[in-house]
Amino acid sequence: MTVQDPNFTTLADELKAHTGRFTDKQFDWKAFPSNVGFDELARAQMRYIGAGGSPKVGDASTLKPDHFTLSLIYKEPGRYAACHSHEIEESFLVIDGALVVGWERDGEVVEVNLGPKDMILNARDVGHGFRVDGVEPVLMTISVDVGKPLPPVYLYHPKEHPAELARAFGAEPGKTLKFDPKGDHPLQKLMAGYVVRHAELETHWENAGFTRKIYCGPGGVETDTCRKEMLGIPSRVGVKPFSRDVEDAFLVLEGSLIVGWEENGEQVEVELGPRDLVKTPAGRRHWFRNNGAGHATVWYIVGSAEPETVTFEAA
Ligand SMILES: [Fe+2]
Numbered sequence: 001m002t003v004q005d006p007n008f009t010t011l012a013d014e015l016k017a018h019t020g021r022f023t024d025k026q027f028d029w030k031a032f033p034s035n036v037g038f039d040e041l042a043r044a045q046m047r048y049i050g051a052g053g054s055p056k057v058g059d060a061s062t063l064k065p066d067h068f069t070l071s072l073i074y075k076e077p078g079r080y081a082a083c084h085s086h087e088i089e090e091s092f093l094v095i096d097g098a099l100v101v102g103w104e105r106d107g108e109v110v111e112v113n114l115g116p117k118d119m120i121l122n123a124r125d126v127g128h129g130f131r132v133d134g135v136e137p138v139l140m141t142i143s144v145d146v147g148k149p150l151p152p153v154y155l156y157h158p159k160e161h162p163a164e165l166a167r168a169f170g171a172e173p174g175k176t177l178k179f180d181p182k183g184d185h186p187l188q189k190l191m192a193g194y195v196v197r198h199a200e201l202e203t204h205w206e207n208a209g210f211t212r213k214i215y216c217g218p219g220g221v222e223t224d225t226c227r228k229e230m231l232g233i234p235s236r237v238g239v240k241p242f243s244r245d246v247e248d249a250f251l252v253l254e255g256s257l258i259v260g261w262e263e264n265g266e267q268v269e270v271e272l273g274p275r276d277l278v279k280t281p282a283g284r285r286h287w288f289r290n291n292g293a294g295h296a297t298v299w300y301i302v303g304s305a306e307p308e309t310v311t312f313e314a315a
Contacts, residue, residue: 010268011261011263011266011268012268014261015259015261015268015269015270015278016270018063018278018279018280018281019270019272019276019277019278020048020049020062020063020276020277020278020279021276022046022273022274022275022276024061025046025047025048025061026046027044027045027046027072027074028044028045028046028047028054028056029042029043029044031043031044031045031047031054031056032045032053032054033055034082034152034154034157037159038158038159039079040078040079040080040158040163040167041079041080041081041082041158042075042076042079043073043074043075043079043081044073044074044075045071045072045073045074046071046072046073046074047059047061047062047069047071048062048063048070048071048072048249048251048277048279049062049063049064049065049068049069049070049071049249049277049279050062050063050064050065050068050069050070050071050144050146051069051071052069052070052071052142052143052144053069053086053090053142053144053152054071055151063279065146066146066246066247066281066282066303067145067146067225067226067246067247067303067304068143068144068145068146068225068226068249068301068303069142069143069144069146070141070142070143070249070251070277070301071141071142071143072095072139072140072141072142072275073138073139073140073141073142074137074138074139075130075132075137075138076132076137077132077133077134077135077136077137078132078133079131079132080129080130080131080132080166080167081129081130081131082129082154082155082156082157082158082166082169083102083104083109083127083128083129083154083155083156083166083169083170084127084128084129084152084153084154084155084157085125085126085127085128085152085153085155086124086125086150086151086152086153087124087125087150088124088144088145088146088150089121089122089123089124089144089145089223089225090121090122090128090142090143090144090145091119091120091121091122091142091143091144091215091216091228092114092119092120092122092130092140092141092142093117093118093119093140093141093142093143093215093228093299094114094115094116094117094118094119094138094139094140095116095117095139095140095141095253096116096136096137096138096139097116097132097134097136097137097138097139097140098113098114098115098132098133098134098136098138099113099114099115099130099131099132099138099140100112100113100114100130100131100132100133101114101120101122101128101129101130102128102129102130102131102168102169102171102176103122103126103127103128103169103187103190103191104126104127104128104129104155104156104169104170104171105126105127105186105187107170107171107172107175108171108175108176108177108185108187109168109169109170109171109175109176109177109187110176110177110178110179110183110185110187110188110191111169111176111177111178111179112178112179112191112195113179114195115198116198117198117230117253118195118196118197118198119195119196119198119215119216119221119228120191120194120195120196121194121196121215121216121221121223122194123190123194126190127155127156127169127170128169129156129169131167131169141251141299143226143228143301145225145226155170156169156170179191179192179195180192181195193221193222194221196215196220196221198213198230201213201214201215201220202214202219203232206312207312207313207314208237208239208312208313208314209234209237209314210231210232210233210234210237210239210312211231211232211233212229212230212231212232213229213230213232214227214228214229215228215229215230216228216229216305217229217302217305217307218305218307218308223305224305225305226301226302226303226304226305227301227302227304227305227308228299228300228301228302229299229300229302230253230297230298230299230300231250231296231297231298231299231300232295232296232297233255233257233288233290233295233296233297233298234290234295235290235292235293235294235295236289236290236291237289237290237314238258238287238288238289238290238314238315239287239288239289239312239313239314239315240287240312240313240314240315241260241262241285241286241287242285242286242287242310242312243283243284243285243286244280244282244283244302244303244304244309244310245282245283245304245309246282246302246303246304247279247280247281247282247302247303248279248280248300248301248302248303249277249278249279249280249300249301250272250277250278250288250298250299250300251275251276251277251298251299251300251301252272252273252274252275252276252277252296252297252298253274253275253297253298253299254274254294254295254296254297255274255290255292255294255295255296255297256271256272256273256274256290256291256292256296257271257272257288257289257290257296257298258270258271258272258288258289258290258291259272259278259280259286259287259288260286260287260288260289261280261284261285261286262284262285262286262287263284263285271291282303287315289315
């Protein structure tokens with residue numbers, strides 16, 4: 001059993017402090033110092049859990065990370081993020097728009113086009129960048145593990161490389177390959193293990209009456225950091241309280257979701273709308289329920305890649 005956190009007077013206060021409301025937050029256009037002075041790199045970040053690659057770790061409106069960070073990134077057509085690498089794993093889940101992600105090795109680049117609800121987990125130490133070639137802006141959520149939060153190493157930043165080379169993530173003309181899971185190139189083969197297409201991902205129906213698509217963890221992309229799933233929760237479906245030995249977070253993408261906490265017989269609830277989040281600390285009994293008329297789609301992150309320990313029971 002967990003003990004009430006002494007920093008909070010009531011359980012309701014503690015739940016409120018672990019809730020990230022889209023409308024309480026702001027997109028920060030100055031989150032990434034390396035983009036300053038380069039209009040083509042402009043992007044905005046909204047931080048929910050941790051700083052996620054931005055050095056702005058002191059943001060008081062951001063929840064403290066344990067095993068993962070979570071933020072939204074907004075990028076407009078024609079802009080890109082310069083190719084870089086780091087020692088941490090990082091996932092991009094597209095919410096809106098079309099996102100091109102490139103992986104680079106020895107001057108060759110493989111590019112994949114991701115649509116809404118598609119994801120890529122960027123492998124450790126593999127050069128990667130992204131670009132918006134489409135007609136609409138991209139909104140995506142980025143999560144990084146907090147294992148070794150070293151700053152990114154830029155491989156093809158426009159301050160050191162010609163603009164066109166940087167925009168192509170380091171590929172000279174003719175050196176870009178398309179993503180192809182059946183392709184022969186080693187980088188195509190590697191990337192194939194890290195890209196998740198929503199439409200191609202198996203849908204598991206839980207006995208409790210909701211669906212799970214497993215993006216990362218056993219059954220999805222192999223990782224040793226966090227499980228990432230997309231939940232589909234029909235109207236009037238909910239589960240009984242459960243707890244984990246790590247933290248988890250619900251980010252609502254569509255519809256609404258009630259998240260409840262229980263402590264010493266007391267229960268409190270919060271209703272989330274689109275782009276609202278609750279992070280629940282390890283050990284806290286919690287549950288969810290969709291009281292709306294429509295279904296809820298929820299991005300769900302668990303702070304461990306170990307096999308599932310919870311058996312969900314319908315409430
Ligand atoms: Fe990255």
